Amino acid sequence: MKVSVGLKVLKGKVLSVVNKKTAVVENTRFVEHPVYKKRIKRVKKYQVHDEIGVKVGDLVTFVPSKPYSKTKKWKIVPNKVK
Template sequence: MSEETTNTPIEGSETGETREALVRGSRRVLRGQVTSDKMEKTIVVTVTSLKQHPLYGRTMRRSKKFKAHDENNECGTGDTVDIMETRPISKEKSWRLVRVIEKAK
């Protein structure tokens, strides 16, 4: 089982994203908005998805909150971010910040 985990920057990526984030294929990556950054090295990210009602077929908006690890405290409330599933860091925190897509105005 040879898995390539190099930390070389991806060509054409202006954010300096490393190849390690792309090689880990089985980990989910979600995009959401930061709703809280009041904890040290932790952010709360709200991920919104569209689900169809099983009986009536109406499309409903569902949202779920995830606690994610933000090592450098670089996120603020309102930022759009990508988070990736990782090993459990604490009781409720098993996601980590991959990158900040857009800063809040």
């Protein structure tokens, strides 16, 4: 699958597989505190559309897509991150 230039490509770890086509993926990023300069861990969970059948613990790449439901607006890119 080709990924369009300019799309926000995120990587994350699969936390759970809700049903055949939905997975919950956790994206972790680090931000720097503006005053104290300490790195702070920020974690966000995304519900993503899964066509390839990922398992819990897999590292995946996902991109924005058309809305599949109220909360599911991301799609997993087929090539897994090792």
